[in-house]
Amino acid sequence: MRVARIVLIVVVVLGGLFVAADRITVSVAQHKAAERAQVTENLTERPKVTITGFPFLTQVVSGKLDDVKVSADGIAATDGSQSLRIDTFRADLYGVKLSNGFSHAVADSADGQAFITYADLSKAAPAGIKVSYAGASSSGTPRVRLTGSFLGAHLSVLSDVILKGDTIGLHAEGLPKELTALGLEGKVRAQIDFTRQVSHLPANLQLTSVTTTPDGMSVQVGGKGVVLAN
Structure with a gap:
């Protein structure tokens, strides 16, 4: 009985040490992955990287992580002289293959969401144009309202929101007949x-x-072979 008790104590202690080592290691890995993601995407702020699943060490041995969550706020995305700020970004990356320590990570697949406010869309729009909420069209196409001035006259039009690859486009449904x-x-x-x-x-x-809401655009994202760190 005493031997069994000693064995049990040893198992519990070793188990506790394993859990502690596992959690310390995953914390270090998350920090390093976040640093590499910041460098890879040229971000001004370091994103948050959370590696789920337990134990972490067995996932490392296999060379693939089941699920990695990435989040970032206030991403300034540049397009030449124009800029489009992403207010919040959240994504789940599945089947993340690791190599070169934790400095290279590629996911089998990923999905998530990026949210862009109308204030940031207005800043990215041509000078003098304001973007605001307009709901969806009768066919369900997401759209926004653009207001501004042209040749001194007030202009207000509805524009369809069009996604293509990694771009967001706004195209007016129609223009005033007088123009x-x-x-x-x-x-x-x-x-x-x-x-x-x-x-x-x-x-x-x-x-x-994409879905337009009273506060901004909620853009769904997804892909395969998604690079978290390189």
Whole structure:
């Protein structure tokens, strides 16, 4: 009985040490992965990386992590001289293969969400254009309202939100007849129709769908072979 008690105590102690070592190791790995992700995506702030699943050490031995969660706030995405700030970003990366320590990590697949406020969309729009909520069209297409001025006249139009690859585009559904009648459609569209790239997100992560809300755009993202750190 005494021997069994001693064995039990030893098992509990070793188990506790294993758990402690496991948690310390995962903490170090998360920190290093976040640092590499910051460098890879050229971010001004370090994102938060959370490695789920237990034990972590057995996942490391296998060379693949089941699920890694990444989050970041206030991502400034640049497109030449234009900028589009991402207010919040959250993603789950599945089947993350590790190599070169923790400095290289590629996920089999990933999905998540990026949220962009209308204030940030307005800053990214052509000069003098304000972007605001407009709900969806009768066909369900997400859209926004663009307001501004053209040749001294007030302009207010509804624009469809179009995703393509890693870009967000706004295209006016229609223009005021008084402007199109004067043959000014091309000039007006040159001012209010625009496309911005959403960069500084993990490579191979594409924009898949968008929903407009009263506070901004909620953009779903997803992809395969998504690079967390390189």
